Amino acid sequence: GENVEQHPSTLSVQEGDSAVIKCTYSDSASNYFPWYKQELGKRPQLIIDIRSNVGEKKDQRIAVTLNKTAKHFSLHITETQPEDSAVYFCATYTGGFKTIFGAGTRLFVKA
Amino acid sequence: DTGVSQDPRHKITKRGQNVTFRCDPISEHNRLYWYRQTLGQGPEFLTYFQNEAQLEKSRLLSDRFSAERPKGSFSTLEIQRTEQGDSAMYLCASSWDSYEQYFGPGTRLTVT
Numbered sequence: 001g002e003n004v005e006q007h008p009s010t011l012s013v014q015e016g017d018s019a020v021i022k023c024t025y026s027d028s029a030s031n032y033f034p035w036y037k038q039e040l041g042k043r044p045q046l047i048i049d050i051r052s053n054v055g056e057k058k059d060q061r062i063a064v065t066l067n068k069t070a071k072h073f074s075l076h077i078t079e080t081q082p083e084d085s086a087v088y089f090c091a092t093y094t095g096g097f098k099t100i101f102g103a104g105t106r107l108f109v110k111a
Numbered sequence: 112d113t114g115v116s117q118d119p120r121h122k123i124t125k126r127g128q129n130v131t132f133r134c135d136p137i138s139e140h141n142r143l144y145w146y147r148q149t150l151g152q153g154p155e156f157l158t159y160f161q162n163e164a165q166l167e168k169s170r171l172l173s174d175r176f177s178a179e180r181p182k183g184s185f186s187t188l189e190i191q192r193t194e195q196g197d198s199a200m201y202l203c204a205s206s207w208d209s210y211e212q213y214f215g216p217g218t219r220l221t222v223t
Binding site: 006032034042043044045046049051089091093097098099100101102103104 | 142144146151152153154155156159161166167169202210211212213214215216217
């Protein structure tokens with residue numbers, strides 16, 4: 001069935017270091033890949049997204065890469081700051097706007 | 112506030128009772144989604160509306176769950192005969208003819 005696997009489940013980095021979160025998906029029809037940030041007790045917020053006709057997208061300190069052949073995509077955060085600490089979710093759209101989320105990565109940025 | 116709103120924010124109910132949640136999307140958004148999120152997990156898709164039409168419904172959604180969007184604006188999610196396993200955060204999101212979804216603050220349901 002449709003699923004999205006996300007790794008790692010927990011990631012701890014030193015302030016200023018880079019963080020990378022990876023997701024793999026199963027449905028080859030997936031054509032949109034958003035990343036959400038969710039702080040404790042708050043709603044998920046879209047931070048970056050990529051469509052299937054693009055291999056890479058960057059927005060300041062965050063970037064996303066997509067490998068459709070291998071069915072995986074990654075989130076890269078450079079120069080991490082304590083305020084980047086949160087849970088990050090990847091997701092895919094698998095036809096008809098049904099959205100499948102990964103289980104999340106809890107990122108800790110140590111000052 | 113022009114964002115997605117949900118009401119109530121918290122609901123405590125006894126097992127077996129029915130509950131109804133409301134979602135008000137961003138006013139010009141034609142697409143509306145319902146998700147369920149349990150602690151430590153990602154949002155789990157429940158159902159999706161385009162205007163007033165319910166176009167997708169998760170196989171995980173049992174017959175106890177029903178959702179409506181009668182005039183293509185606000186939506187309601189009803190859970191009948193609640194069970195303890197229904198305890199979760201229920202999230203609503205909306206979008207306008209695009210993939211980008213904006214989430215509401217959620218309704219936290221506790222079934223005792």
